[in-house]
Amino acid sequence: MxxxxxxxxxxxxxxxxxxxxxxxxxxxxxxxxxxxxxxxxxxxxxxxxxxxxxxxxxxxxxxxxxxxxTTNKTDFFREPYHFDYLGEQGLPALVRGFGPRLRFWSAPCSKGHEVYTLAMVLAEYAQRQRGFDFEILGSDLSAFAIEVARRAVYPEREIEPVPMPLRRKYLMRSKDADEQLVRIVPELRHHTRYKHMNFMDEQYSVGEKFHVIFCRNMLIYFDQPTQEKVVNRLARHLHPGGLLLTGHAESLARIHTPFVALEPTIYQLPE
Ligand SMILES: C[S@@+](CC[C@H](N)C(=O)[O-])C[C@H]1O[C@@H](n2cnc3c(N)ncnc32)[C@H](O)[C@@H]1O
Incomplete structure:
Protein backbone atom coordinates (compact mmCIF):
# COMPACT_ATOMS: atom_id res chain seq x y z
CA MET A 1 0.00 0.00 0.00
CA THR A 70 -11.15 -4.27 14.52
CA THR A 71 -9.38 -6.91 16.59
CA ASN A 72 -12.10 -9.12 18.02
CA LYS A 73 -9.90 -11.49 20.00
CA THR A 74 -11.78 -12.64 23.07
CA ASP A 75 -12.33 -15.73 25.21
CA PHE A 76 -14.65 -17.28 27.73
CA PHE A 77 -13.41 -16.55 31.27
CA ARG A 78 -10.75 -14.18 29.92
CA GLU A 79 -8.95 -12.44 32.80
CA PRO A 80 -10.93 -14.47 35.35
CA TYR A 81 -9.84 -12.27 38.24
CA HIS A 82 -12.83 -9.97 37.59
CA PHE A 83 -15.31 -12.83 37.71
CA ASP A 84 -13.80 -14.13 40.95
CA TYR A 85 -13.89 -10.63 42.40
CA LEU A 86 -17.57 -10.20 41.50
CA GLY A 87 -18.56 -13.59 42.93
CA GLU A 88 -16.68 -13.09 46.19
CA GLN A 89 -16.92 -9.36 47.00
CA GLY A 90 -18.36 -7.28 44.17
CA LEU A 91 -21.85 -8.75 43.88
CA PRO A 92 -22.60 -8.97 47.64
CA ALA A 93 -21.55 -5.30 47.99
CA LEU A 94 -23.56 -4.20 44.94
CA VAL A 95 -26.67 -6.02 46.16
CA ARG A 96 -26.29 -4.37 49.58
CA GLY A 97 -26.02 -0.97 47.91
CA PHE A 98 -28.50 -1.25 45.05
CA GLY A 99 -30.79 -4.17 45.77
CA PRO A 100 -30.98 -7.51 43.94
CA ARG A 101 -31.66 -6.35 40.36
CA LEU A 102 -28.44 -5.33 38.65
CA ARG A 103 -27.57 -4.14 35.15
CA PHE A 104 -24.26 -4.89 33.43
CA TRP A 105 -22.70 -3.56 30.22
CA SER A 106 -20.01 -5.30 28.22
CA ALA A 107 -18.53 -2.36 26.33
CA PRO A 108 -17.07 -3.69 24.04
CA CYS A 109 -18.47 -7.23 23.89
CA SER A 110 -16.82 -8.51 20.69
CA LYS A 111 -18.33 -11.94 19.87
CA GLY A 112 -20.15 -12.33 23.19
CA HIS A 113 -17.75 -14.51 25.18
CA GLU A 114 -17.51 -11.89 27.93
CA VAL A 115 -21.30 -11.46 28.06
CA TYR A 116 -21.99 -15.18 28.42
CA THR A 117 -19.16 -15.73 30.90
CA LEU A 118 -20.69 -13.00 33.02
CA ALA A 119 -24.16 -14.48 32.53
CA MET A 120 -22.91 -17.86 33.84
CA VAL A 121 -21.29 -16.25 36.87
CA LEU A 122 -24.43 -14.22 37.60
CA ALA A 123 -26.76 -17.18 37.10
CA GLU A 124 -24.66 -19.14 39.61
CA TYR A 125 -24.86 -16.23 42.04
CA ALA A 126 -28.65 -16.09 41.56
CA GLN A 127 -28.85 -19.64 42.91
CA ARG A 128 -27.22 -18.53 46.18
CA GLN A 129 -28.88 -15.10 46.52
CA ARG A 130 -32.68 -15.12 46.60
CA GLY A 131 -34.36 -12.55 44.37
CA PHE A 132 -31.18 -11.75 42.44
CA ASP A 133 -31.82 -10.83 38.82
CA PHE A 134 -29.69 -9.32 36.08
CA GLU A 135 -29.59 -7.86 32.59
CA ILE A 136 -26.51 -7.64 30.38
CA LEU A 137 -26.09 -5.34 27.40
CA GLY A 138 -23.29 -6.04 24.92
CA SER A 139 -22.11 -3.33 22.50
CA ASP A 140 -19.47 -3.28 19.82
CA LEU A 141 -18.47 -1.43 16.67
CA SER A 142 -18.07 -4.65 14.70
CA ALA A 143 -21.41 -5.66 13.19
CA PHE A 144 -19.97 -9.10 12.45
CA ALA A 145 -18.94 -9.62 16.09
CA ILE A 146 -22.38 -8.55 17.32
CA GLU A 147 -24.00 -11.01 14.94
CA VAL A 148 -21.90 -13.87 16.33
CA ALA A 149 -22.75 -12.76 19.87
CA ARG A 150 -26.49 -12.72 19.15
CA ARG A 151 -26.37 -16.17 17.58
CA ALA A 152 -24.49 -17.50 20.64
CA VAL A 153 -23.10 -20.50 18.74
CA TYR A 154 -19.41 -21.32 19.25
CA PRO A 155 -16.95 -23.99 18.11
CA GLU A 156 -16.33 -26.54 20.87
CA ARG A 157 -12.62 -25.73 21.01
CA GLU A 158 -13.52 -22.24 22.31
CA ILE A 159 -15.29 -23.53 25.41
CA GLU A 160 -12.17 -25.04 26.92
CA PRO A 161 -11.87 -22.32 29.62
CA VAL A 162 -15.46 -22.94 30.79
CA PRO A 163 -15.43 -25.12 33.95
CA MET A 164 -17.06 -28.51 33.36
CA PRO A 165 -20.05 -28.06 35.73
CA LEU A 166 -20.93 -24.79 33.97
CA ARG A 167 -20.60 -26.41 30.54
CA ARG A 168 -23.14 -29.02 31.55
CA LYS A 169 -25.61 -26.41 32.77
CA TYR A 170 -25.26 -23.61 30.29
CA LEU A 171 -24.07 -25.04 26.95
CA MET A 172 -26.07 -27.19 24.52
CA ARG A 173 -24.28 -29.46 22.07
CA SER A 174 -25.26 -29.39 18.43
CA LYS A 175 -27.46 -32.40 17.49
CA ASP A 176 -25.07 -33.14 14.66
CA ALA A 177 -21.96 -34.36 16.55
CA ASP A 178 -19.75 -33.75 13.49
CA GLU A 179 -20.42 -30.04 13.66
CA GLN A 180 -18.64 -29.66 17.01
CA LEU A 181 -20.64 -26.60 17.94
CA VAL A 182 -22.24 -25.52 21.18
CA ARG A 183 -24.94 -22.94 21.86
CA ILE A 184 -25.58 -20.93 24.99
CA VAL A 185 -28.84 -22.07 26.64
CA PRO A 186 -31.89 -19.80 26.22
CA GLU A 187 -32.12 -19.29 30.02
CA LEU A 188 -28.88 -17.30 29.82
CA ARG A 189 -29.54 -15.68 26.45
CA HIS A 190 -32.79 -14.23 27.82
CA HIS A 191 -30.78 -12.02 30.17
CA THR A 192 -28.75 -10.51 27.33
CA ARG A 193 -29.25 -8.01 24.52
CA TYR A 194 -26.95 -6.36 22.04
CA LYS A 195 -26.56 -2.97 20.45
CA HIS A 196 -24.23 -2.01 17.64
CA MET A 197 -22.39 1.06 18.89
CA ASN A 198 -19.35 3.25 18.24
CA PHE A 199 -17.78 4.49 21.47
CA MET A 200 -16.30 7.39 19.49
CA ASP A 201 -19.81 8.89 19.28
CA GLU A 202 -20.49 11.86 21.57
CA GLN A 203 -23.60 10.21 23.05
CA TYR A 204 -24.30 6.54 23.74
CA SER A 205 -27.95 5.69 23.18
CA VAL A 206 -28.57 3.41 26.13
CA GLY A 207 -31.50 3.94 28.46
CA GLU A 208 -31.10 3.23 32.15
CA LYS A 209 -27.82 3.39 34.03
CA PHE A 210 -25.68 0.35 34.76
CA HIS A 211 -24.21 -0.97 38.01
CA VAL A 212 -21.12 -2.53 36.39
CA ILE A 213 -19.40 -1.72 33.10
CA PHE A 214 -16.80 -4.06 31.64
CA CYS A 215 -14.53 -1.99 29.38
CA ARG A 216 -11.78 -4.51 28.75
CA ASN A 217 -9.19 -4.69 26.01
CA MET A 218 -10.39 -1.81 23.84
CA LEU A 219 -8.74 1.21 25.48
CA ILE A 220 -5.31 -0.25 24.56
CA TYR A 221 -6.08 0.50 20.91
CA PHE A 222 -6.84 4.19 21.63
CA ASP A 223 -4.55 7.14 22.33
CA GLN A 224 -4.77 8.82 25.74
CA PRO A 225 -7.12 11.70 24.82
CA THR A 226 -9.52 9.19 23.26
CA GLN A 227 -9.29 6.89 26.28
CA GLU A 228 -10.15 9.83 28.51
CA LYS A 229 -13.18 10.84 26.45
CA VAL A 230 -14.54 7.29 26.22
CA VAL A 231 -14.10 6.52 29.93
CA ASN A 232 -15.78 9.80 30.92
CA ARG A 233 -18.70 9.11 28.58
CA LEU A 234 -19.08 5.60 30.02
CA ALA A 235 -19.08 7.14 33.51
CA ARG A 236 -22.29 9.01 32.63
CA HIS A 237 -24.03 5.66 32.24
CA LEU A 238 -22.91 4.21 35.56
CA HIS A 239 -24.74 4.60 38.89
CA PRO A 240 -22.63 6.40 41.52
CA GLY A 241 -21.09 3.56 43.53
CA GLY A 242 -21.00 1.34 40.41
CA LEU A 243 -17.90 -0.39 39.04
CA LEU A 244 -15.82 -0.04 35.89
CA LEU A 245 -13.52 -2.96 35.05
CA THR A 246 -10.65 -2.57 32.57
CA GLY A 247 -8.31 -5.08 30.93
CA HIS A 248 -5.14 -6.07 32.77
CA ALA A 249 -2.99 -4.01 30.36
CA GLU A 250 -5.18 -0.93 30.79
CA SER A 251 -5.12 1.66 33.54
CA LEU A 252 -6.92 4.91 34.26
CA ALA A 253 -3.87 6.21 36.15
CA ARG A 254 -2.72 8.65 33.47
CA ILE A 255 -6.09 10.05 32.40
CA HIS A 256 -8.54 12.39 34.16
CA THR A 257 -11.69 10.57 35.22
CA PRO A 258 -13.90 10.62 38.32
CA PHE A 259 -13.06 6.97 39.15
CA VAL A 260 -11.24 5.75 42.24
CA ALA A 261 -9.22 2.53 42.07
CA LEU A 262 -10.43 -0.21 44.45
CA GLU A 263 -7.89 -2.70 43.09
CA PRO A 264 -5.78 -2.76 39.92
CA THR A 265 -8.24 -2.67 36.95
CA ILE A 266 -11.28 -2.34 39.28
CA TYR A 267 -12.62 1.20 39.61
CA GLN A 268 -15.59 2.73 41.42
CA LEU A 269 -17.57 5.84 40.55
CA PRO A 270 -17.75 7.85 43.80
CA GLU A 271 -21.21 8.45 45.34
C1 LIG B 1 -10.10 -7.30 21.78
S1 LIG B 1 -11.84 -7.08 21.78
C2 LIG B 1 -12.22 -7.15 23.51
C3 LIG B 1 -13.51 -7.90 23.79
C4 LIG B 1 -13.79 -8.21 25.26
N1 LIG B 1 -14.09 -7.03 26.02
C5 LIG B 1 -12.63 -8.95 25.87
O1 LIG B 1 -11.90 -8.38 26.70
O2 LIG B 1 -12.42 -10.12 25.52
C6 LIG B 1 -11.93 -5.34 21.41
C7 LIG B 1 -13.27 -4.94 20.78
O3 LIG B 1 -13.36 -3.50 20.77
C8 LIG B 1 -14.18 -3.17 19.67
N2 LIG B 1 -14.00 -1.74 19.35
C9 LIG B 1 -12.88 -1.13 18.89
N3 LIG B 1 -13.11 0.18 18.69
C10 LIG B 1 -14.41 0.39 19.03
C11 LIG B 1 -15.25 1.54 19.02
N4 LIG B 1 -14.81 2.73 18.61
N5 LIG B 1 -16.54 1.41 19.44
C12 LIG B 1 -17.01 0.19 19.84
N6 LIG B 1 -16.26 -0.93 19.86
C13 LIG B 1 -14.98 -0.84 19.46
C14 LIG B 1 -13.69 -4.10 18.58
O4 LIG B 1 -14.65 -4.24 17.56
C15 LIG B 1 -13.43 -5.40 19.35
O5 LIG B 1 -14.51 -6.29 19.25
Whole structure:
Protein backbone atom coordinates (compact mmCIF):
# COMPACT_ATOMS: atom_id res chain seq x y z
CA MET A 1 0.00 0.00 0.00
CA UNK A 2 1.51 3.36 -0.96
CA UNK A 3 2.46 5.44 2.14
CA UNK A 4 0.10 8.26 1.10
CA UNK A 5 -2.86 5.86 0.98
CA UNK A 6 -1.89 4.25 4.29
CA UNK A 7 -1.72 7.71 5.89
CA UNK A 8 -5.18 8.60 4.57
CA UNK A 9 -6.71 5.33 5.69
CA UNK A 10 -5.07 5.22 9.11
CA UNK A 11 -6.20 8.78 9.73
CA UNK A 12 -9.77 7.83 8.82
CA UNK A 13 -9.71 4.71 11.04
CA UNK A 14 -8.35 6.64 14.02
CA UNK A 15 -10.92 9.43 13.62
CA UNK A 16 -13.87 7.10 13.08
CA UNK A 17 -13.12 4.13 15.31
CA UNK A 18 -10.49 5.58 17.66
CA UNK A 19 -8.13 2.74 16.72
CA UNK A 20 -4.50 3.89 16.41
CA UNK A 21 -2.81 2.78 13.19
CA UNK A 22 0.85 3.72 13.47
CA UNK A 23 3.14 2.88 10.48
CA UNK A 24 4.19 -0.44 12.08
CA UNK A 25 0.58 -1.66 11.63
CA UNK A 26 0.73 -1.22 7.87
CA UNK A 27 1.47 -4.90 7.13
CA UNK A 28 -1.32 -6.01 9.45
CA UNK A 29 -3.79 -3.60 7.84
CA UNK A 30 -2.80 -4.75 4.37
CA UNK A 31 -3.30 -8.40 5.27
CA UNK A 32 -6.74 -7.72 6.70
CA UNK A 33 -7.89 -5.63 3.74
CA UNK A 34 -6.58 -8.13 1.20
CA UNK A 35 -9.31 -10.60 2.15
CA UNK A 36 -12.00 -8.01 1.40
CA UNK A 37 -10.24 -6.91 -1.80
CA UNK A 38 -10.06 -10.46 -3.11
CA UNK A 39 -13.70 -11.03 -2.29
CA UNK A 40 -14.79 -7.93 -4.20
CA UNK A 41 -12.27 -8.37 -7.04
CA UNK A 42 -10.17 -5.24 -6.51
CA UNK A 43 -6.64 -5.45 -7.94
CA UNK A 44 -5.11 -2.59 -5.93
CA UNK A 45 -5.49 -0.99 -2.49
CA UNK A 46 -6.14 2.28 -4.25
CA UNK A 47 -9.12 0.91 -6.14
CA UNK A 48 -10.53 -0.75 -2.98
CA UNK A 49 -10.16 2.36 -0.82
CA UNK A 50 -11.72 4.61 -3.50
CA UNK A 51 -14.63 2.17 -3.66
CA UNK A 52 -15.07 2.12 0.14
CA UNK A 53 -15.38 5.90 0.21
CA UNK A 54 -17.68 6.13 -2.83
CA UNK A 55 -21.43 6.56 -2.09
CA UNK A 56 -22.07 2.90 -2.99
CA UNK A 57 -19.04 1.62 -1.04
CA UNK A 58 -20.01 3.65 2.02
CA UNK A 59 -23.36 1.91 1.95
CA UNK A 60 -22.21 -1.60 1.08
CA UNK A 61 -18.59 -2.04 2.18
CA UNK A 62 -17.57 0.48 4.85
CA UNK A 63 -18.91 -1.64 7.73
CA UNK A 64 -17.05 -4.71 6.43
CA UNK A 65 -13.85 -2.70 6.25
CA UNK A 66 -14.40 -1.52 9.84
CA UNK A 67 -15.07 -5.15 10.85
CA UNK A 68 -11.78 -6.12 9.18
CA UNK A 69 -9.73 -3.52 11.05
CA THR A 70 -11.15 -4.27 14.52
CA THR A 71 -9.38 -6.91 16.59
CA ASN A 72 -12.10 -9.12 18.02
CA LYS A 73 -9.90 -11.49 20.00
CA THR A 74 -11.78 -12.64 23.07
CA ASP A 75 -12.33 -15.73 25.21
CA PHE A 76 -14.65 -17.28 27.73
CA PHE A 77 -13.41 -16.55 31.27
CA ARG A 78 -10.75 -14.18 29.92
CA GLU A 79 -8.95 -12.44 32.80
CA PRO A 80 -10.93 -14.47 35.35
CA TYR A 81 -9.84 -12.27 38.24
CA HIS A 82 -12.83 -9.97 37.59
CA PHE A 83 -15.31 -12.83 37.71
CA ASP A 84 -13.80 -14.13 40.95
CA TYR A 85 -13.89 -10.63 42.40
CA LEU A 86 -17.57 -10.20 41.50
CA GLY A 87 -18.56 -13.59 42.93
CA GLU A 88 -16.68 -13.09 46.19
CA GLN A 89 -16.92 -9.36 47.00
CA GLY A 90 -18.36 -7.28 44.17
CA LEU A 91 -21.85 -8.75 43.88
CA PRO A 92 -22.60 -8.97 47.64
CA ALA A 93 -21.55 -5.30 47.99
CA LEU A 94 -23.56 -4.20 44.94
CA VAL A 95 -26.67 -6.02 46.16
CA ARG A 96 -26.29 -4.37 49.58
CA GLY A 97 -26.02 -0.97 47.91
CA PHE A 98 -28.50 -1.25 45.05
CA GLY A 99 -30.79 -4.17 45.77
CA PRO A 100 -30.98 -7.51 43.94
CA ARG A 101 -31.66 -6.35 40.36
CA LEU A 102 -28.44 -5.33 38.65
CA ARG A 103 -27.57 -4.14 35.15
CA PHE A 104 -24.26 -4.89 33.43
CA TRP A 105 -22.70 -3.56 30.22
CA SER A 106 -20.01 -5.30 28.22
CA ALA A 107 -18.53 -2.36 26.33
CA PRO A 108 -17.07 -3.69 24.04
CA CYS A 109 -18.47 -7.23 23.89
CA SER A 110 -16.82 -8.51 20.69
CA LYS A 111 -18.33 -11.94 19.87
CA GLY A 112 -20.15 -12.33 23.19
CA HIS A 113 -17.75 -14.51 25.18
CA GLU A 114 -17.51 -11.89 27.93
CA VAL A 115 -21.30 -11.46 28.06
CA TYR A 116 -21.99 -15.18 28.42
CA THR A 117 -19.16 -15.73 30.90
CA LEU A 118 -20.69 -13.00 33.02
CA ALA A 119 -24.16 -14.48 32.53
CA MET A 120 -22.91 -17.86 33.84
CA VAL A 121 -21.29 -16.25 36.87
CA LEU A 122 -24.43 -14.22 37.60
CA ALA A 123 -26.76 -17.18 37.10
CA GLU A 124 -24.66 -19.14 39.61
CA TYR A 125 -24.86 -16.23 42.04
CA ALA A 126 -28.65 -16.09 41.56
CA GLN A 127 -28.85 -19.64 42.91
CA ARG A 128 -27.22 -18.53 46.18
CA GLN A 129 -28.88 -15.10 46.52
CA ARG A 130 -32.68 -15.12 46.60
CA GLY A 131 -34.36 -12.55 44.37
CA PHE A 132 -31.18 -11.75 42.44
CA ASP A 133 -31.82 -10.83 38.82
CA PHE A 134 -29.69 -9.32 36.08
CA GLU A 135 -29.59 -7.86 32.59
CA ILE A 136 -26.51 -7.64 30.38
CA LEU A 137 -26.09 -5.34 27.40
CA GLY A 138 -23.29 -6.04 24.92
CA SER A 139 -22.11 -3.33 22.50
CA ASP A 140 -19.47 -3.28 19.82
CA LEU A 141 -18.47 -1.43 16.67
CA SER A 142 -18.07 -4.65 14.70
CA ALA A 143 -21.41 -5.66 13.19
CA PHE A 144 -19.97 -9.10 12.45
CA ALA A 145 -18.94 -9.62 16.09
CA ILE A 146 -22.38 -8.55 17.32
CA GLU A 147 -24.00 -11.01 14.94
CA VAL A 148 -21.90 -13.87 16.33
CA ALA A 149 -22.75 -12.76 19.87
CA ARG A 150 -26.49 -12.72 19.15
CA ARG A 151 -26.37 -16.17 17.58
CA ALA A 152 -24.49 -17.50 20.64
CA VAL A 153 -23.10 -20.50 18.74
CA TYR A 154 -19.41 -21.32 19.25
CA PRO A 155 -16.95 -23.99 18.11
CA GLU A 156 -16.33 -26.54 20.87
CA ARG A 157 -12.62 -25.73 21.01
CA GLU A 158 -13.52 -22.24 22.31
CA ILE A 159 -15.29 -23.53 25.41
CA GLU A 160 -12.17 -25.04 26.92
CA PRO A 161 -11.87 -22.32 29.62
CA VAL A 162 -15.46 -22.94 30.79
CA PRO A 163 -15.43 -25.12 33.95
CA MET A 164 -17.06 -28.51 33.36
CA PRO A 165 -20.05 -28.06 35.73
CA LEU A 166 -20.93 -24.79 33.97
CA ARG A 167 -20.60 -26.41 30.54
CA ARG A 168 -23.14 -29.02 31.55
CA LYS A 169 -25.61 -26.41 32.77
CA TYR A 170 -25.26 -23.61 30.29
CA LEU A 171 -24.07 -25.04 26.95
CA MET A 172 -26.07 -27.19 24.52
CA ARG A 173 -24.28 -29.46 22.07
CA SER A 174 -25.26 -29.39 18.43
CA LYS A 175 -27.46 -32.40 17.49
CA ASP A 176 -25.07 -33.14 14.66
CA ALA A 177 -21.96 -34.36 16.55
CA ASP A 178 -19.75 -33.75 13.49
CA GLU A 179 -20.42 -30.04 13.66
CA GLN A 180 -18.64 -29.66 17.01
CA LEU A 181 -20.64 -26.60 17.94
CA VAL A 182 -22.24 -25.52 21.18
CA ARG A 183 -24.94 -22.94 21.86
CA ILE A 184 -25.58 -20.93 24.99
CA VAL A 185 -28.84 -22.07 26.64
CA PRO A 186 -31.89 -19.80 26.22
CA GLU A 187 -32.12 -19.29 30.02
CA LEU A 188 -28.88 -17.30 29.82
CA ARG A 189 -29.54 -15.68 26.45
CA HIS A 190 -32.79 -14.23 27.82
CA HIS A 191 -30.78 -12.02 30.17
CA THR A 192 -28.75 -10.51 27.33
CA ARG A 193 -29.25 -8.01 24.52
CA TYR A 194 -26.95 -6.36 22.04
CA LYS A 195 -26.56 -2.97 20.45
CA HIS A 196 -24.23 -2.01 17.64
CA MET A 197 -22.39 1.06 18.89
CA ASN A 198 -19.35 3.25 18.24
CA PHE A 199 -17.78 4.49 21.47
CA MET A 200 -16.30 7.39 19.49
CA ASP A 201 -19.81 8.89 19.28
CA GLU A 202 -20.49 11.86 21.57
CA GLN A 203 -23.60 10.21 23.05
CA TYR A 204 -24.30 6.54 23.74
CA SER A 205 -27.95 5.69 23.18
CA VAL A 206 -28.57 3.41 26.13
CA GLY A 207 -31.50 3.94 28.46
CA GLU A 208 -31.10 3.23 32.15
CA LYS A 209 -27.82 3.39 34.03
CA PHE A 210 -25.68 0.35 34.76
CA HIS A 211 -24.21 -0.97 38.01
CA VAL A 212 -21.12 -2.53 36.39
CA ILE A 213 -19.40 -1.72 33.10
CA PHE A 214 -16.80 -4.06 31.64
CA CYS A 215 -14.53 -1.99 29.38
CA ARG A 216 -11.78 -4.51 28.75
CA ASN A 217 -9.19 -4.69 26.01
CA MET A 218 -10.39 -1.81 23.84
CA LEU A 219 -8.74 1.21 25.48
CA ILE A 220 -5.31 -0.25 24.56
CA TYR A 221 -6.08 0.50 20.91
CA PHE A 222 -6.84 4.19 21.63
CA ASP A 223 -4.55 7.14 22.33
CA GLN A 224 -4.77 8.82 25.74
CA PRO A 225 -7.12 11.70 24.82
CA THR A 226 -9.52 9.19 23.26
CA GLN A 227 -9.29 6.89 26.28
CA GLU A 228 -10.15 9.83 28.51
CA LYS A 229 -13.18 10.84 26.45
CA VAL A 230 -14.54 7.29 26.22
CA VAL A 231 -14.10 6.52 29.93
CA ASN A 232 -15.78 9.80 30.92
CA ARG A 233 -18.70 9.11 28.58
CA LEU A 234 -19.08 5.60 30.02
CA ALA A 235 -19.08 7.14 33.51
CA ARG A 236 -22.29 9.01 32.63
CA HIS A 237 -24.03 5.66 32.24
CA LEU A 238 -22.91 4.21 35.56
CA HIS A 239 -24.74 4.60 38.89
CA PRO A 240 -22.63 6.40 41.52
CA GLY A 241 -21.09 3.56 43.53
CA GLY A 242 -21.00 1.34 40.41
CA LEU A 243 -17.90 -0.39 39.04
CA LEU A 244 -15.82 -0.04 35.89
CA LEU A 245 -13.52 -2.96 35.05
CA THR A 246 -10.65 -2.57 32.57
CA GLY A 247 -8.31 -5.08 30.93
CA HIS A 248 -5.14 -6.07 32.77
CA ALA A 249 -2.99 -4.01 30.36
CA GLU A 250 -5.18 -0.93 30.79
CA SER A 251 -5.12 1.66 33.54
CA LEU A 252 -6.92 4.91 34.26
CA ALA A 253 -3.87 6.21 36.15
CA ARG A 254 -2.72 8.65 33.47
CA ILE A 255 -6.09 10.05 32.40
CA HIS A 256 -8.54 12.39 34.16
CA THR A 257 -11.69 10.57 35.22
CA PRO A 258 -13.90 10.62 38.32
CA PHE A 259 -13.06 6.97 39.15
CA VAL A 260 -11.24 5.75 42.24
CA ALA A 261 -9.22 2.53 42.07
CA LEU A 262 -10.43 -0.21 44.45
CA GLU A 263 -7.89 -2.70 43.09
CA PRO A 264 -5.78 -2.76 39.92
CA THR A 265 -8.24 -2.67 36.95
CA ILE A 266 -11.28 -2.34 39.28
CA TYR A 267 -12.62 1.20 39.61
CA GLN A 268 -15.59 2.73 41.42
CA LEU A 269 -17.57 5.84 40.55
CA PRO A 270 -17.75 7.85 43.80
CA GLU A 271 -21.21 8.45 45.34
C1 LIG B 1 -10.10 -7.30 21.78
S1 LIG B 1 -11.84 -7.08 21.78
C2 LIG B 1 -12.22 -7.15 23.51
C3 LIG B 1 -13.51 -7.90 23.79
C4 LIG B 1 -13.79 -8.21 25.26
N1 LIG B 1 -14.09 -7.03 26.02
C5 LIG B 1 -12.63 -8.95 25.87
O1 LIG B 1 -11.90 -8.38 26.70
O2 LIG B 1 -12.42 -10.12 25.52
C6 LIG B 1 -11.93 -5.34 21.41
C7 LIG B 1 -13.27 -4.94 20.78
O3 LIG B 1 -13.36 -3.50 20.77
C8 LIG B 1 -14.18 -3.17 19.67
N2 LIG B 1 -14.00 -1.74 19.35
C9 LIG B 1 -12.88 -1.13 18.89
N3 LIG B 1 -13.11 0.18 18.69
C10 LIG B 1 -14.41 0.39 19.03
C11 LIG B 1 -15.25 1.54 19.02
N4 LIG B 1 -14.81 2.73 18.61
N5 LIG B 1 -16.54 1.41 19.44
C12 LIG B 1 -17.01 0.19 19.84
N6 LIG B 1 -16.26 -0.93 19.86
C13 LIG B 1 -14.98 -0.84 19.46
C14 LIG B 1 -13.69 -4.10 18.58
O4 LIG B 1 -14.65 -4.24 17.56
C15 LIG B 1 -13.43 -5.40 19.35
O5 LIG B 1 -14.51 -6.29 19.25
Missing amino acids: PPRLFAELSDYIQKTAGIRMPPEKRIMLQARLQKRMRKLGHQSYDSYVRYVFSPEGTRLELQSMIDAV
